[in-house]
Amino acid sequence: MNTIGFTKAEKTKDLKRKSILEAAAKVFSQKGYIESSIKDITSEASVSVGSFYSYFNNKEEVLAQIYQEISDMSLKAASDASMTVKDNVVKKFTLAMTSAICTYVNNKEFSKILFVKSMGINESFEKKRWEILDKTNVYLKGILAHLNEFHSSGINDINVTSILLTNSLFGVITYWLDEKLVSNFEDMIFSLCTYHLRALNIDFTDDEVNQYIHEILTSNYKELLK
Template sequence: MLDKDFTMPYRTPQKIQEMKDAKRQHILESAAKVFAEKGYYQTKVADILCQANISTGSFYFYFNNKEELFENLYDEMIQTYISVLQEAIDTMTGNADSIVESITKAITLSLQTFQTKKELARIMLISSVGLSAEFEKKRTADHQRISLAFEEIFRGLLQKNVIKIPNAKVAAVLFTGSIYSLITHWLQESTAVDLVQFSTPLIVYNLQALGIQCHGPDFNAIYTASEITKTNHFHKESI
């Protein structure tokens, strides 16, 4: 029997929600470790329960099944990627210098984001292909959303005569596709290679595609991505 002076600690609805959110995030982080180690198909719910040190009931309180949890992890990774791109876009003011800075940020931070979570990224972008029709639909929609954002930006810059491209839609597809293709190619490499080392040539490639040329002897050997915005080796090509 409880002591008559005993009172249960009061928890506000906000505090309760914070505790639920923290536990849900703990399950996601634990699952990410298991997926990275075993892969999606070899991972069982029991493995996640063990890693997170939770009960079966706790797992199913937050997620209906393993696939739903996996999709939540995918959503988190894509949202991080989109946030990185948005941060880069926000620095673009409509002149050649700001384009150089934004493209540099977008590419460098994107590669850094995926490099820090390589094993999980490999599962998300490579191993999970064909997981389900619904998941592939989500993946396609995410790619289109990112591409459309850059299409709108490129169209505005094209109207201002800041960049030289024949078509904003094609430029956006090629820009976002070049980043994604490099990342997926890197994820399939068997040797340990630093992904970020490819940022400079990828930056130069995309700037040139937008009509902004780089100059100077052997640019790739001399400049790193972090130094691009500190130099004046870019100029807008005459139109």
């Protein structure tokens, strides 16, 4: 009974913590990080200020946690998607990239903070942004090393190529979230995938790339097609 009670308590605590994060993401996105107050966040989350401080020390800690969670979700989605395929390189690459992009876009309020609303806030947040870029870069290095070893992709410099891939991915997402890119969502992903498949010397057809993108969108992210 104690174990069951503890599990329920932990679950309740986790749900409240998530509601505070979601409220903070909405408030930060609407008002900007600097103009947002803890009272704004607690009002949006329908919790007391005291309850907020039982989970977070300040709003900087909230933003740092938002950074971390959206990054972890994206990399996990990419990894999980690519693990479902064994030998089809085009499918593995397309599923992974589509899943990563969809995670950011499906969590639009969080992602706007990460890519658009928090630029230049202070040194600690800039450091956090670089940590996320570096984590993504490390993940992509592993993919590129695998392509070189098992599929003879002929990538001359994995370090440079992974940096180019990381920054193009985040650059396009940033423009799309900031509504400076008016491309259809599926077209945006298709352009990113095919651009990098060509750069990596991987043979593909437009039809198969579109098929794999549509597979992800219709199975897990139908709301993004609306």
